[in-house]
Amino acid sequence: MDLKDASRMVLTESGPHADLHDVAQAVYDDYSADREVPSVALTGMLAEASRKGVLLKLKQRHGDHAVNDMITVLAYEVDRQRTHLAEGR
Secondary structure, eight states, X not given: OOXXXXXXXXXXXXXXXXXXXXXXXXXXXXHHXXXXXXXXXXXXXXXXXXXXTHHHHHHHHHOHHHHHXXXXXXXHHHXXXXXXXXXXX
C-alpha cells in the first residue's frame, strides 16, 4: 500500500465528517499530484479518523490487516519526516 491508497481509504469513509473529509481530500489530492504532505496533516488525519470512529468502520469493511497496513504506511511517513527534520538540525 502506498501513501495515496492509504489516504484514499480514510477519504472514502470520511463523508459524514466534514472536517475530516476536507483534510483527507487535501491529503489525497496532494499525494495524487506527487506532492509531499506535512507530517502534522497526516497525524491530524489519523487522530481525527480515530476520534470519529472511521478507523473502526474501515476495519469492519476492509479487515484488520488492511487498516493496519494503512496506519503503518502513514505512521512511517510521519516518522520519516520527523527523522529527516531532526537530522537537519
